[in-house]
Amino acid sequence: EAQVTQNPRYLITVTGKKLTVTCSQNMNHEYMSWYRQDPGLGLRQIYYSMNVEVTDKGDVPEGYKVSRKEKRNFPLILESPSPNQTSLYFCASGRKNTGELFFGEGSRLTVL
Amino acid sequence: AQRVTQPEKLLSVFKGAPVELKCNYSYSGSPELFWYVQYSRQRLQLLLRHISRESIKGFTADLNKGETSFHLKKPFAQEEDSAMYYCALRGLSGYSSASKIIFGSGTRLSIRP
Numbered sequence: 684e685a686q687v688t689q690n691p692r693y694l695i696t697v698t699g700k701k702l703t704v705t706c707s708q709n710m711n712h713e714y715m716s717w718y719r720q721d722p723g724l725g726l727r728q729i730y731y732s733m734n735v736e737v738t739d740k741g742d743v744p745e746g747y748k749v750s751r752k753e754k755r756n757f758p759l760i761l762e763s764p765s766p767n768q769t770s771l772y773f774c775a776s777g778r779k780n781t782g783e784l785f786f787g788e789g790s791r792l793t794v795l
Numbered sequence: 796a797q798r799v800t801q802p803e804k805l806l807s808v809f810k811g812a813p814v815e816l817k818c819n820y821s822y823s824g825s826p827e828l829f830w831y832v833q834y835s836r837q838r839l840q841l842l843l844r845h846i847s848r849e850s851i852k853g854f855t856a857d858l859n860k861g862e863t864s865f866h867l868k869k870p871f872a873q874e875e876d877s878a879m880y881y882c883a884l885r886g887l888s889g890y891s892s893a894s895k896i897i898f899g900s901g902t903r904l905s906i907r908p
Contacts, residue, residue, distance in 0.1 A: 716896070723804070725881065725900035741895065773839065782829050782885040782896055786839040 685710045689774050689787035696764055697795050704759045704790050706774035713779040715757040716741070717749065719770040720789075726773065732757055733779060764794040797822050799884050801899035808872050809907050816867040816902050818856075818882030828858055828865040829883040831898070839881070842867075852876070877906045 687708045696702055708715065716731035718741075728741030732751040746768055748760040757776075761768060771791050775784040798821040808814055820826060830842040843851045845858040845865060856867045865882060882899040 718898070723900055725799075725801075726898035728895060728897070731895075742897075775839075782827050782844060782883065783841050784831075784839075784896060788838055 685785070687774055687776050687785050687787040689772075689790045691790060692788060693791050695793045695795065698765055699763050702761050702764060702792075704761075704772060704774075704792070706757045706759065706787060707755050708757075708774075708776040708785070709755065710776060710785065711754065712776035712785070713754070714781075715751065715774065715776045716784070717747070717757070717759050718773045718775065719743065720773060721770050729759070729772075761792075764792075766794050768792065769794050797826075797884060797886055797895060797897045799882050799897050799899035801880075801882055801902050803902045804900070805903045805905065807905040807907060810874055811871050814867075814869045814872045814876065814904065816880050816882075816904065818865045818867065818899060820863050820865065820882075820884050822863075822884060822886055824886055827885045828856070829885070829896075830854070830856055830865075830867050831881040831883055833879040833881070835878070842880070872904075872906045874906045874908060877904055879903050 690705045713734045717729040718726040720726050727743045729747050730749040732738045735754050738749050771789050773789050774787040777784045800819045828845040831839050832842040833839045854869045858865050879901050881901045885896045
């Protein structure tokens with residue numbers, strides 16, 4: 684089944700403890716992106732990648748890192764999480780230069 | 796700067812009534828507009844795009860460049876239309892714009908029986 688898979692789906696952690704949210708897609712999409720969803724603010728783009736080894740900042744990249752070593756994977760790394768990173772995170776993928784995105788189920792992160 | 800505005804957080808209408816979800820955008824070049832939908836316990840998914848000019852599940856949306864709007868409409872609401880709806884924009888000018896897909900804050904549509 685063609686899909687975007689995120690893990691973990693739920694995570695509670697403490698300030699400063701490094702964590703990684705994985706994202707994998709099996710549709711051979713060039714484009715991948717991370718969004719965070721917060722009440723009243725909609726989906727805000729964190730980072731995106733146009734292809735392997737090509738990543739760029741979105742609108743809210745502070746406190747996050749990403750890597751794109753393989754086409755299918757696009758992990759989101761929080762080196763030192765803080766409470767303001769408590770949010771619902773979505774990974775998405777799509778063919779390059781189209782606006783059709785395929786989303787993961789979301790990862791709800793709580794930083795205490 | 797690119798911006799998408801959905802002025803209504805919540806829209807509640809009766810079954811069979813017409814629905815209009817508002818979306819206004821700000822973009823200096825030529826945009827591509829989309830509507831995404833998230834049904835309860837399902838993933839966010841594309842509903843329709845302005846380029847296709849198609850009707851999906853009875854919904855249509857027309858891009859009005861003069862008013863910079865892309866409102867989503869359906870003449871007769873059904874209970875299964877209850878969901879969260881997001882308007883999104885992709886710029887068609889320049890590398891960075893093509894990479895940014897900007898979403899509005901979303902409107903929760905609730906259809907009352």
